[in-house]
Amino acid sequence: MNPAWDEYRRRRRAFHMALLWALLWILPGSLIRRFLVINGVHDRLAFYLGVGLPMVGWIAVFHIRRMLWRCPRCGRPFHASWLYGNPFSSHCVHCGLPLWTPGPEGGQGSSLNIDDL
């Protein structure tokens, strides 16, 4: 397979795993919250910081990594520009390259520069 698409596949899979882990994190987080309430601790801020913030952080980090993946053809972020972003886009938002295009257009990705957005 093309290395650029392999990298995209890894980033997409990591994002989906972050979603799964966030959902799985809710159960122990809820049990911790229940335990604290039973013992008279009603500190919601600590709960949100200890349970909610890591969950949102995981999702945000992996979402941003996926959004900033470079298009193999034009080298710009595949799913985002400065004013527009579509994580469900099946074509590059800059050059229109369809996802999973085989062949030499598939090129190779490289590191992202903030000026490329």
Ligand SMILES: [Zn+2]
């Ligand atoms: Zn492109």
